[in-house]
Amino acid sequence: MRTRNTAFPLFAVLGWGVMFPVLASALTRVDxxxxxxxxYVLATAVLLALLLAREGVAALGTGRRGVEVLLLGGLGFAGFNTLTNLALGYAAPQQIALFASTVPVVTQLVRWARDGVRPRPALFxxxxxxxxxxxxxxxxxRLDGLGQFGVGGLLMIGAVLGWAFYTHGASRFPEWSALRYTTLTAVAGTLAMLAASAVADLTGLQHAPxxxxxxxxxxxxxxxVLVAAVLAVLAWNTGVRRLGPADAALFxxxxxxxxxAVQTVRGYRPGAVELVGAALTIAALVAANLVTRTRARSATVTAPAPDAVVDRPAVVEPVAVVGR
Known part of the structure; x- marks a missing residue:
């Protein structure tokens, strides 16, 4: 079951990895x-249609959590995506993607700060x-290669922090399906982006396409829209709920x-050091998943003491997912 659950965040991150070069090429024509x-106007329209068809009008309500939804949507959708697109104007796609890999560490630190859950030493x-x-x-x-990030790097620090809080926030809505959480936060983020775009166009900071x-x-x-914003985000939020934010963020x-890899297919030729780095990253990810699987099996055999502090996913129950 756990192996099947890892397919969700895996699909999401592969979709996002391809997204950076795709968006970089589009930025030559549109701000x-x-x-x-x-x-996200288009993606949110698709998500709303799916939510209404699957869960009905009642699922559009936020109860008393409207402010939290607005904040998470602003951080996760408006914040991460806007800052990432802006950063792509200052650095290459593969450089910007480097910052996305800091999400696992940042997410664990966010959980520590907000929930008091210390990162597992092996996982960290x-x-x-x-x-x-x-x-x-x-x-x-070459360490001097880090110096060329400049403004793009600063923008991505903000983007990563926003996505880490959004990822952590998904585990705080256990009563909502992944589709509902994704859709309502997407609506909030899209409203923020529409307002920001209108101000930027009116003041001349950018030009309407x-x-x-x-x-x-x-x-x-x-x-x-279809892959990176709809399917990937739904898969991501489902993975967060089934694996927990810390484990899912590893992906x-x-x-x-x-x-x-995409840039290599487009003509870039990697060196030996780069190939070693790719192998090291994949090996660490596989090892991390083996560690968490072993821990989960041990937990079923030995129950913790009532007062013990256990680092476990905030939500462990399966949730509904579109198309499943």
Missing amino acids: ALNLTTAR GLSLVALVGVGLVITRG AAADLVAVAPQLAYA MNLVPVTTF
């Missing part, structure tokens, strides 16, 4: 904020090992490796 807004250590591997992939073993520009980037937009280490 970053307008591209993000157009993407393997996250750092995977990050070292990603660093080798991107910098080709012409119809010809949107047609030119239609293939990239279709991938970014983010594969985002830059996927981006690197």
Whole structure:
């Protein structure tokens, strides 16, 4: 069962790894904020249709958690995606993808700060090992390569923090399906992006795209909407609920490796150090999943003392997922 559950975050991160080069090519025709807004207007429309068809109008209600939904949607959708698209204007896709691999470490620190759950030493250590591997992939073993991130790096620090809080937030809605959480936070994030785009267009910070520009980037937009925004985010939130935020976040280490592979197919030739880094990242991810599986089996044999502090997923019950 756990092996099957890992397919959800795996699908999500592979989809996002391909997304960086795809979006980078679209930014030559459409400004970053307008591209993000157009993407999520379309994606949110799809999600709303799916939610209404599956759970009905009642699922659109947030109860007394409207403010929390708005905040998480702003951080996860508006914050992460807008800052990422802006960062792609300052650095190469594979460099930006490096920062996505810090999500496992940051998510564990967010859980520690908000819930008092200390990161498991083995899990935290393997996250750092995977990050070292990603660093080798991107910098080709040269530490001075990190200095070229500049503004793009600063933007991605904000993006990663936003996504870490969003990932942690998914585990705080156990009574909601993954589809409902994804849709309602997407609505909140899209409203924030629409407001920001309108201000940016009116003040001249960016320019509203012409119809010809949107047609030119239609293939990239279709991938970014259907795969990266709808299917990948649904798969991600399902994985977070079934595996827990800390374990699911480990898969983010594969985002830059996927981006690197796409760039290689497009003509980039990797060196030996980069190949070693990719192998190290994958090995650390596999080891981390073996560690968590072993721990889960041990927990079923030996129950913890009533007052023991156990680092476990905030939600362990399976949830509904579209198409399953």
